[in-house]
Structure formats: C-alpha cells, structure tokens
Amino acid sequence: MIGCLCIHGFTGSPGEVAPLAEYLRKRTDWMIKTPTLPGHGQRLQLKGITYDQWFRSAEEELQALMERCETVYVVGFSMGGVIAVYLAEKYKIDKLVLLSAAFYYVNPRQLIKDIHEIIRDGWRSFRENPLFIRYKNKIFATPLTAILEFRKLVNEVRPLLPRVRVPALIVQGEKDGIVPPKSARYLYEQIGSEKKKLLFLPDSYHHVCYGPDRHILFMEVENFLLENGDY
Incomplete structure (x- = not known):
C-alpha cells in the first residue's frame, strides 16, 4: 500500500492542503493523512508550544503510516515543507513534495503589492477583503513566542x-507575499536530491492549493508521485 502524509503550515490547519489531498484520494487508493500540528487548527492555541512538539507530532504520524504502507510520500506546505525536509533526512521516505516551503519568509515586495490591492478594493469592503483577513489572522492570532x-x-x-x-518536487507561487520565490530557489540549490524539479506557478499566492494554478x-x-524519470 502507498501512504501519503500531508503537513499544513504555521498557524494553519489541514484545510490548507485539503484540495490536493482530496484530489489524490479521488484518483488513487492511497492512505492519505492530513494531521493537525500541536496548537494549530480552527482555533489557534500556540502559547507554550515548542517547535520540537511539531517535529514529534509529524514523526509520530509518519511512523504510523510507515507501519501500514510499503511506500510513503510526504507533502509539506509552508512550515510543513520545512518539517517534511526534516522527516526526509531522518526517515526512509520515497518522494517529497514541498509547497511554498518557508525556508525564507515574508516577501516585502509582494506584501506591498497586496496592501495596494487592499487599498484599491476600497474602504467599505476593507474588512471583507481576503488579503486583509489573511494578514489580520496571522498578526493578531499568533503569539511572539510561536514566531520564535x-x-x-x-x-x-x-x-x-x-x-x-x-526525489523532490518544489513548488512556489510567484505572487506569494509570505514566502518569497528565493526560498524555492534556495531549496532547489541546497537540497541533496539528484532527482528534483522546481515548479513556479505564475498566478498563485501563498496558498497554492487554492490558487488559480491549482489544477496544474x-x-x-x-x-x-506516480511516475519515475528525470526531473
């Protein structure tokens, strides 16, 4: 059996990877797991949570999957991509997919563009603007200790x-205002994988599983994940 572990990002939830997970569930018979990291989910409770708890939680999920599956893939989004690299170095997994992996974070140029977009949207709809909601949630629901x-x-x-x-597939939205494109380039250059591919999505922001390029x-x-070959 094939297993696939999908890990969400910092201050996020399994919903961040849900569209990709559902796509794979419909098209395969794989065992696909989308766990919630400690302190995360619909209601953030990050105070007092340490990064080693995120590592340990992901390891436990991977170990459970490896006990039931001969082949295991790991997909990581944003901080989940960083955790996925940690797992790939420590355990024998078969393939690695890194989505908006946060080895660098906050893209100032794109952030400025996003702010201009919010302003253009008009004051009346300011509070309903999805970009404003995203940044507001990141800022006000995250304790400084969690960021550290x-x-x-x-x-x-x-x-x-x-x-x-x-083997690794590295994916990056070119309009990402949280993780800059240089993060994906850095990852591609530094990772030791002989088989690797760097895919840029020209119209996607940070949440690539929901972006206009999501079907690609x-x-x-x-x-x-299905094929062998050169990347």
Missing part, C-alpha cells in the same frame, strides 16, 4: 538540506 519557535525550526532544518537524497499543481504532483 517557528524560526528555531527553520534554523535547525536548513543545515539538513544537503543530506536529503529523496494537482496534475504535476500526481505525475511526480
């Missing part, structure tokens, strides 16, 4: 990249 733990996590995983040898993303991920 996130940075610790990234700093611990970066040195592991050259030791990761598993889904097909690329499916093809990557």
Whole structure:
C-alpha cells in the first residue's frame, strides 16, 4: 500500500492542503493523512508550544503510516515543507513534495503589492477583503513566542538540506507575499536530491492549493508521485 502524509503550515490547519489531498484520494487508493500540528487548527492555541512538539507530532504520524504502507510520500506546505525536509533526512521516505516551503519568509515586495490591492478594493469592503483577513489572522492570532519557535525550526532544518537524497518536487507561487520565490530557489540549490524539479506557478499566492494554478499543481504532483524519470 502507498501512504501519503500531508503537513499544513504555521498557524494553519489541514484545510490548507485539503484540495490536493482530496484530489489524490479521488484518483488513487492511497492512505492519505492530513494531521493537525500541536496548537494549530480552527482555533489557534500556540502559547507554550515548542517547535520540537511539531517535529514529534509529524514523526509520530509518519511512523504510523510507515507501519501500514510499503511506500510513503510526504507533502509539506509552508512550515510543513520545512518539517517534511526534516522527516526526509531522518526517515526512509520515497518522494517529497514541498509547497511554498518557508525556508525564507515574508516577501516585502509582494506584501506591498497586496496592501495596494487592499487599498484599491476600497474602504467599505476593507474588512471583507481576503488579503486583509489573511494578514489580520496571522498578526493578531499568533503569539511572539510561536514566531520564535517557528524560526528555531527553520534554523535547525536548513543545515539538513544537503543530506536529503529523496526525489523532490518544489513548488512556489510567484505572487506569494509570505514566502518569497528565493526560498524555492534556495531549496532547489541546497537540497541533496539528484532527482528534483522546481515548479513556479505564475498566478498563485501563498496558498497554492487554492490558487488559480491549482489544477496544474494537482496534475504535476500526481505525475511526480506516480511516475519515475528525470526531473
């Protein structure tokens, strides 16, 4: 049996990877898991949570999947992509998919563009603007201690990249205002995988599973996971 572990991002929930997970469920007979990291989910409770708890939770989910499946893939979104690299260096997985992986974070140029878009949208609809809602939730629902733990996590995983040898698909939205494109380029250059592919989605923001290029993303991920070949 094939298993696929999909890991969401910082301050997020399994909903961030749900469209891709559902696509794969409909088109395969794989065992697909989308766990919730400690302190995350619909109601954030990040105070007092440490980054090693996120590692440990993801490891436990992966171990459980490996006990039931001969082949295991790991998909990670944003911070989940960083955790996925950690798992790939420590465990024998078969393929790795990294979506908007947050080895660098906050793209100032795109953030300014997003703010201008909010302003153009008009004051009356300001509170309903999805970009405003996204940034508001990130800012006001996240304690400083959690941000520091996130940075610790990234700093611990970066040195592991050259030791990761598993085939990897690296995906990045070019309009991402949270993780800049240089994060994907850095990841592609530093990861030790001989088989690797870098895919830029020209019209997508951070949440690539919901972006206008999502159908391209889904097909690329499916093809990557199903097929052998050069990347």
